[in-house]
Amino acid sequence: MTNSSTFGIKSFGAYIPRRRMLRSAIAAAHAWSHPSLKGLAKGERSFCNWDEDVITMAVEAGRDCLRGLSSSDIAGIALASTTAPYADLNNAMVVGAALSLPTESSANDWSGSTRSGLSAVIGACRAAGDDVLVVASEQRSGKPASAQEMNYGCGAGAVTIGTGDDVIAKFLGAETLSVPFINSFRKAGERFDYGWEERWIRDEGVSKLIPGAAKRLLSRLNLAPDRTIWFGMSGGGAGADKLVAKVLKIAPEQVLPDLQAQVGDTGTAQPLLLLISALECAKPGDIILIASFAQGGEIAAFEMSKPVPATGRCGLAGSIAKRIEETAYLKLLAFEGHVELEWGMRAETDNKTALTQLYRSADQILGFVGGQCSSCQQIQFPRMPACVNCGALNTQKPYSLLDVPAKVQTYTADWLQYTPAPPLYVGLVQFEAGARVLMEIVDVGPQGIDVGTPLEFAFRIKEQDRMRHFDRYFWKAVPVI
Amino acid sequence: MATGIKDKVAILGMGCSNFGERWDVGYEHLLNESFSEALSDAGIERKQIEAVWLGSALERSLGNSAIPAATALRLEGIPVTRVENMCATGTEALRGAVYAVASGAVDIALAIGVEKLKDTGYGGLPTLGKGTLNDIWMPYSSAPAGFAQLAAGYRAKHGISKEDLKKAIGRVSWKSHQNGAKNPKAHLRKAVEMETILKAPIIAEPLGVFDCCGVSDGSACAIVTTPAIARALGKKDLITIKALQLSASAGREWGTSSWDGSYVQNTRNAAKAAYKEAGISNPRKELSAMEVHDCFSITELVTMEDLGVSEDGHAWRDVLDGVFDADGEIPCQIDGGLKCFGHPIGASGLRMVYEHYLQLQGRAGARQLKNPQLGLSHNLGGVPYNGVCAISIVGLEGR
Numbered sequence: 001m002t003n004s005s006t007f008g009i010k011s012f013g014a015y016i017p018r019r020r021m022l023r024s025a026i027a028a029a030h031a032w033s034h035p036s037l038k039g040l041a042k043g044e045r046s047f048c049n050w051d052e053d054v055i056t057m058a059v060e061a062g063r064d065c066l067r068g069l070s071s072s073d074i075a076g077i078a079l080a081s082t083t084a085p086y087a088d089l090n091n092a093m094v095v096g097a098a099l100s101l102p103t104e105s106s107a108n109d110w111s112g113s114t115r116s117g118l119s120a121v122i123g124a125c126r127a128a129g130d131d132v133l134v135v136a137s138e139q140r141s142g143k144p145a146s147a148q149e150m151n152y153g154c155g156a157g158a159v160t161i162g163t164g165d166d167v168i169a170k171f172l173g174a175e176t177l178s179v180p181f182i183n184s185f186r187k188a189g190e191r192f193d194y195g196w197e198e199r200w201i202r203d204e205g206v207s208k209l210i211p212g213a214a215k216r217l218l219s220r221l222n223l224a225p226d227r228t229i230w231f232g233m234s235g236g237g238a239g240a241d242k243l244v245a246k247v248l249k250i251a252p253e254q255v256l257p258d259l260q261a262q263v264g265d266t267g268t269a270q271p272l273l274l275l276i277s278a279l280e281c282a283k284p285g286d287i288i289l290i291a292s293f294a295q296g297g298e299i300a301a302f303e304m305s306k307p308v309p310a311t312g313r314c315g316l317a318g319s320i321a322k323r324i325e326e327t328a329y330l331k332l333l334a335f336e337g338h339v340e341l342e343w344g345m346r347a348e349t350d351n352k353t354a355l356t357q358l359y360r361s362a363d364q365i366l367g368f369v370g371g372q373c374s375s376c377q378q379i380q381f382p383r384m385p386a387c388v389n390c391g392a393l394n395t396q397k398p399y400s401l402l403d404v405p406a407k408v409q410t411y412t413a414d415w416l417q418y419t420p421a422p423p424l425y426v427g428l429v430q431f432e433a434g435a436r437v438l439m440e441i442v443d444v445g446p447q448g449i450d451v452g453t454p455l456e457f458a459f460r461i462k463e464q465d466r467m468r469h470f471d472r473y474f475w476k477a478v479p480v481i
Numbered sequence: 482m483a484t485g486i487k488d489k490v491a492i493l494g495m496g497c498s499n500f501g502e503r504w505d506v507g508y509e510h511l512l513n514e515s516f517s518e519a520l521s522d523a524g525i526e527r528k529q530i531e532a533v534w535l536g537s538a539l540e541r542s543l544g545n546s547a548i549p550a551a552t553a554l555r556l557e558g559i560p561v562t563r564v565e566n567m568c569a570t571g572t573e574a575l576r577g578a579v580y581a582v583a584s585g586a587v588d589i590a591l592a593i594g595v596e597k598l599k600d601t602g603y604g605g606l607p608t609l610g611k612g613t614l615n616d617i618w619m620p621y622s623s624a625p626a627g628f629a630q631l632a633a634g635y636r637a638k639h640g641i642s643k644e645d646l647k648k649a650i651g652r653v654s655w656k657s658h659q660n661g662a663k664n665p666k667a668h669l670r671k672a673v674e675m676e677t678i679l680k681a682p683i684i685a686e687p688l689g690v691f692d693c694c695g696v697s698d699g700s701a702c703a704i705v706t707t708p709a710i711a712r713a714l715g716k717k718d719l720i721t722i723k724a725l726q727l728s729a730s731a732g733r734e735w736g737t738s739s740w741d742g743s744y745v746q747n748t749r750n751a752a753k754a755a756y757k758e759a760g761i762s763n764p765r766k767e768l769s770a771m772e773v774h775d776c777f778s779i780t781e782l783v784t785m786e787d788l789g790v791s792e793d794g795h796a797w798r799d800v801l802d803g804v805f806d807a808d809g810e811i812p813c814q815i816d817g818g819l820k821c822f823g824h825p826i827g828a829s830g831l832r833m834v835y836e837h838y839l840q841l842q843g844r845a846g847a848r849q850l851k852n853p854q855l856g857l858s859h860n861l862g863g864v865p866y867n868g869v870c871a872i873s874i875v876g877l878e879g880r
Contacts, residue, residue, distance in 0.1 A: 389733070424620070
């Protein structure tokens, strides 16, 4: 070991949307024009519900990462993505507000390339400052009938980085390469990536650029030859990771799964998800080597320093396991906005958000913080000046409802009201702590819901303002799987 | 000590337009239709009206304020006030006019309700804003979705199967279609088979199309005065107001664990106060007929328990036993109800009183009940867990 620093990863979390489209369903829909897609039609890919985006996925990964930790200890948040919803509005700030991070914490968006996820991790490690949360989140969408549509996936990974005895994976070092090897690009405002030939990327790009950087890093680290190295690489295309591993003399079984079978390529989030998959299987003393190829690339090394403490996190494996199988290809097209369906007049509602009101109630709306009456102790949402139970005035103290166990009290499936994912499940949610809130219930699987169904909560888009393009976020209930 | 409203105010005249998809007319014509009938029925002239309460729930029907109604009916130089309390709006208009007369401030007042829903372009009700805070967090669900949740709560509390409850709520609608077929002013005037009702497409689980009331255009009104003035104007066998009560949610049902989802607390509050005001101790025996807010079939079913005419957990059996049929123990929705007469929101509360007014005078034609004495009207605005309930009871003077 060459680096005695105890700086590194202290916690991790992941989020993969529950919706998984069978690739065979995509290929079948395109069989009339693109029969060759059948060759890619194995496994499934994750895609976002209509109300999920980079911000909502980042919040879920961040929550998973911070489980058991205090958000008040986080001094900053970095959000990496090439598909964040806002060009001018600090996306990381919104994620931080939903995670109830201190208002004094920093919030930075990282973007410009799919390698920015790993860049943000390396940046935080090199800064060696107070604990920060790094989240990479990507909502990837391919043009219908493209290979990207088959191979891309959506998801988010998060790590906290800092120093102290609770570091589970020490940062050993990193290498960066910046070269004009334009493997793919997407101009600002365009919807789809444009990529060059995969064989050129693999043979002329990945194979020639990454091993050199990796060798420089490994040589610097001067590791003993018997060390177990877990290797994962994003951005190189199918099989490129194994090709590089071979050059580096890393055994094929030490190459981390590329997540293609269940998730797809999640772009900026991919290197973090690979890192997390390594954290979930590595033993103390193991080395984790993660590369992210894009116009050169980043490569970083970590050393597992202790077993991962149990925090109740879902993690990557847990998040992958929470799935709803989808075969209706049109649903993917509709959710991603590739087809415009006729939703009738109810979809015409003007969803203008009063930004004044949003600011006044920011902790309630973004953080799901209700109130507790200091007179009768009733927990309630929203937090109004007068207690819902005893009527006492000005007795409300903030009370977070986020992780309070809850169940369905009443519900219905509404086929009349407009929602991009009918039916709209709505009902009264009863919290164990005594609060009750009328909520939308989403990601209801084929098993349905009934009175008593256990619920958890997810940060989602409540409504989209199609006139001004400001999405309104709030929390929705999700059946516990 | 307050003495309540019982017998302090009499109905001098009433009117009600035809309800339905009135493509041919605007709100001004609808107002005129009910107003003309009421003036003629009351036997007075327009200038004798001293104050007016207009009920109109949706701003898009005729705009804000009562000025459009004052203009349509040329009610010049007198107080004309618009009231709005969701689907209880019609009863609110009546409450305003009745209280004005009872206070002695005026001798004759008009309550008129109207809604022109079929100019909105919607099949059901349009989505309405809920205020800047609620808009940010509260789900926008449809009206049927609000009431459909009663079905889940009712099933869970009383251990009733989905199939049995579906059959019972279907029977509620079947009965109203039977009644509506006999009402020439009703929106839907056709009897429907049970099988058709049960197999209809789902709107909000478990409510199908036939579990939902008609969305209609229409207007209804009442001219009220004191019993003494009514008699001086030559009226006999007066019909008087026995009770007018209202209860509004303050958040408890949907903000605490106190409510189990199987009933409507506002109805229970308003009914208790109304029975006290009217001097009724056994509603099932004393009421001759009920016009309740059957916006959805499940609403009417639980309302039978909330009004105390069925025991808790037994309304679904009473419905299936025909207790509320035209020839049953206590007829409900003898005019077809919201289901078939229709539901032009601001007019509905007054339309219900109109039916009792006709029944009590023996003028209800093919639907006429035998010897009615007291009629109860019931409006629900909003949703079961966050809304308003208005109850009015009218009857023969001295009853």
